Amino acid sequence: MSELLQAGKTSDLLQKAQLAKTAAAVMAKTTTVQKNDALRLISSQLLEEQAFILAENEKDITAGRAGGMSESLVDRLKLDKERLSDIAAALIQLTELEDPVGEVLEQWERPNGLAMSKIRVPLGVIGMIYEARPNVTVDASSLCLKTGNAVVLRGSSTAIHSNKALVKVIHHALEKSELPAEAVQLIEDTSRETAAQMFKLNSHLDVLIPRGGAKLIQTVVENASVPVLETGAGNCHVYIDETANAEMAISIALNAKIQRPSVCNACETILVHKEWAKHHLAELLDALQQQAVQIHGDEATQQYGEVIPASEEDWGTEYLGLEVAVKVVDSVDEVIEHINLYGTKHSEAIISETLENVDKFFMEVDSAAVYHNASTRFTDGFEFGFGAEIGISTQKLHARGPMGLPALTSTKYLIQGNGQVK
Amino acid sequence: MSELLQAGKTSDLLQKAQLAKTAAAVMAKTTTVQKNDALRLISSQLLEEQAFILAENEKDITAGRAGGMSESLVDRLKLDKERLSDIAAALIQLTELEDPVGEVLEQWERPNGLAMSKIRVPLGVIGMIYEARPNVTVDASSLCLKTGNAVVLRGSSTAIHSNKALVKVIHHALEKSELPAEAVQLIEDTSRETAAQMFKLNSHLDVLIPRGGAKLIQTVVENASVPVLETGAGNCHVYIDETANAEMAISIALNAKIQRPSVCNACETILVHKEWAKHHLAELLDALQQQAVQIHGDEATQQYGEVIPASEEDWGTEYLGLEVAVKVVDSVDEVIEHINLYGTKHSEAIISETLENVDKFFMEVDSAAVYHNASTRFTDGFEFGFGAEIGISTQKLHARGPMGLPALTSTKYLIQGNGQVK
Structure with missing residues (x-):
């Protein structure tokens, strides 16, 4: 980060990552009720502004076809009324899931009288790097918000109009909510250089989650110094x-x-x-x-x-x-x-x-x-009964197999004393 | 790894990492009794061969002083009867701690009748990269063995005689035990190139744990594609x-x-x-x-x-x-x-x-x-009552704060069915 600053580049990425970091501190304090209210607002805002979203999505489809995109990829990129209404419904389902944040995982007392507890807290700022599907924009944002995190989204250039539109609508909803709108950030510069900067942004990102093909995931794993939650291949x-x-x-x-x-x-x-x-x-x-x-x-x-x-x-x-x-x-x-x-x-x-x-x-x-x-x-994650799925982890650290909401949390020790010194 | 093989370099690192990987599969099957027996054998072997260990340690001390090493560093490098007996005692204490492997963390049934359980399993192969203290060689090996893992050790060149002697003695003990001696591997080539290869050895290592100064930890975090457990700085x-x-x-x-x-x-x-x-x-x-x-x-x-x-x-x-x-x-x-x-x-x-x-x-x-x-x-970890400490994690993924034995484990889902299809 210091290098970026020294070079005088207050890049889009760095500015947005800083906004996300500031928002993460606010997010960590929000209540389950506030978070669920915001998810409901996003759900209704998506339906309210669906004409705008579909028109912007159409621009990506047109550009894709003009660039020779295969019809199966066009299909992954495409939004329509039905798909948007599924996305909006998923947000409502998410409000019904238990909020993992604040859960007391362990409590014990030490012989010296220290009262120890271990609780679940948000991870902080999550970087999502993903491919063409614009539904991931809403999916990832809503899972991160539900777990008290901020998110920095970096989608594919082929979905940029759709992603900008979706994040605009999410911001409209968040502005009506008690959550900070800055908790959801979209990196609009989809160059490789920006992705490479994101891989190394340990000062601002607590974890990177790549979602997409094996090649994308491999690139992130090989190049990131930010800890990665690897999801991926299944032989x-x-x-x-x-x-x-x-x-x-x-x-x-x-x-x-x-x-x-x-x-x-x-x-x-x-x-x-x-x-x-x-x-x-x-x-x-x-x-x-x-x-x-x-x-x-x-x-x-x-x-x-x-x-x-x-x-x-x-x-x-x-x-x-x-x-x-x-x-x-x-x-x-x-x-x-x-x-x-x-x-x-x-x-x-x-x-x-x-x-x-x-x-x-x-x-x-x-x-x-x-x-x-x-x-x-x-x-x-759904078949396992988790009610949501961030992805399926194929690494052994942090989370393994289908990841539900707790995979987007960390822990913290709270220790109550009455003057203990060592 | 494929690049290394293509280059025809069957390096010391790659050979030993492969041996560790094979040993890890055996380690995962070992019982708590077998692991504790092995720890007791290592403890007594260290005392039995202490003259050899201290003589080899003396070579490092002499070389260090000749090279102008500060007396405080010499002190960190130095082994003596008392320190060896503390190390041996710590191994006995470790046998008294609960074995986290095999613990059933969750059990539930799905509406379709699938019986789900989540259990603790070893991580696999752990890479330890550390500085001059030779006690870390025994400490890291014993914690990894207790948790059913194999370990690839890469210590400092300044402690190479001590580390080789300690690992030789550990191997003598493991040969008498029911654990595979190959579960503990020491990389004798302490060049930067070998460390750099280790950072990228995702094919063989499940996690890297750096132990030492801020600079060492930073180098590992910035360059490793293997997932890192970051321990470190405390402001x-x-x-x-x-x-x-x-x-x-x-x-x-x-x-x-x-x-x-x-x-x-x-x-x-x-x-x-x-x-x-x-x-x-x-x-x-x-x-x-x-x-x-x-x-x-x-x-x-x-x-x-x-x-x-x-x-x-x-x-x-x-x-x-x-x-x-x-x-x-x-x-x-x-x-x-x-x-x-x-x-x-x-x-x-x-x-x-x-x-x-x-x-x-x-x-x-x-x-x-x-x-x-x-x-x-x-x-x-000791003050928290964990009975052992791998280090204090300052990252948010996997483990945060003092890490006891469970930090060296992963999880696995076991699912019992009676013909269920989706």
Whole structure:
């Protein structure tokens, strides 16, 4: 920061980060009622100003199409009445969730009479770096406000009109509320240089959360000195053990692969015990192929159906589409080794009736979520019952797996004495 | 990592990090009994081989003195029978602490019948980067082993003989134990290049913990892509409010400043309410000066004693010695603003009988530990009753304030189903 100041650059980023930092101190003092009132105001303001938002969004769509943007990306960028009304409804749902701030996590007394307590406090200022979806602008802002934080948003240049419009509307709502409007800041300069400055802004940002593709996340992890909450890749596995119920195993493998193949908790590799394979693998391959799933199988798998021969690369691939790798294995030990070598520590399932193998799998697979006789598709803040989701952490510090509101908080020790000295 | 491999460098670091990673998978399965047995074996092995350790330590001392090392640094580097026996005793104490691994943190059931639980698991591989004190070698290794982790140690070149000897002895003990000896790795190449590689070794390290001076910690924070647990600087404040009991206030301010001025929880600035100042500041200044404390006072303070005029720089200085900055203030609001501007979010105390001001101070001062009527010197894992301390975190992610054993753990979700699909 001092370098930036020395260079005389009071950049847009630095000014806004400073406003956010000042607002964070105010936010930390706000009550649950004040925060929920503000979320309701944002919800109604979004609906009130929807014509403006949709017109600005249209500018991004037009520019995107003119620049040759694919229709699937255009679809991610697009807002319409229905999507806006979903966004507004999500804000109301958020008001119904418990406020984690102020929760007393522990209380104890020391022999010298010091009364100790550990409470939840906001993180402070959260930097969000994300890609084209403009709904993230509202989503991230509202989650940060609910948890008493300020947020500095840095979205994609392709969504800049939409993001500016949404933040303008959020500001209109916050001005009517008891929260500081400065708690939500949008960086309008979407250059790489500004992003790079944001990565290093430890003086103003308490955490960076990247949301988007693997490349974006990798860039942030590799370059940020601000602590990062890494969300991301899911090379998830379903292992069908020797004793797996065939019907259940096929149903879970199919669900984990095809129910929504583009998401991080979808299955990318199915591992099948050689004995189960003898009786049921042909049926499983057939069921997958009937659902138009392309199968990359190892040599043993090739005996049970017509599949593409799998290469070493397949074991490490997150297809995010209707493709899957299949491997026949000798034992649960081989499975654990395979997953810990090729996996991304996200979600893995074992289908088995052998509890000893389940215990081993639960204990030794090093992933955020491990399932017995259920689909990996349940790794999600809503499915876990958290009521909201910031993302799914694939790192081990701070938060692991689906992150609900508490992931946006820190803690603080309050110590009551009566003159104690050491 | 791929770059390192491509360059054909199977460096010492990479080989040892790989061994640690393999060992971490074994460590995660070990029981509390096995881990405690190993700690006891290390304790007795250190005493058994103390002649070897002290002879190797002597080489570092001789080299240090020959290179012009200051006597205070030599003292930090030095091991003797008494220090080794303290280190051995600490290992026995560690066996008595509860093992956080395996603890069930939460359990709940979802409407679809999924039985969810969240348990504590080891972090994996911890990278420790530290300065001259060789006791950190044993301390860090034992804390990591107790929590089921593997550790990659990178100490100072000035302590290399001591560190090699200590790790050799730890390995001797681990070979007799049921833990893998490879769980403790010492990087013998203490070049900057190797440290820089370690900062980026996300493929092998789950967290980096720097222990040492502000400069070391800053270098790690600025350059590491591996998540960092930041410990460090403490610019701690004692605020004496208008209604503070004079005797208590003076006793706490003195204790916080002089009981051990070189540590991070010592007080660096005393803020005094103007009304209290009128009646008691002269006495406080006198008491400090009687203890040889140099005082840097603002203009108002200068009316109450002979002090060095304070400059802007003093408010941000961690003296770590018998020096203190003193400022007269108008209100608790001014205090909160001052601390949040100049502080390092470590530990701050308010001495007051006005509960309203205490509440405000507790709520609005953004530090890891806030005290009412007690000395900041209590911010310490042992004083908090944790029985061990990894360090004092000054960041807000993962752990804040004194870190006990749970700070070296992560979590994992175990989900039991009976065929659930989404």
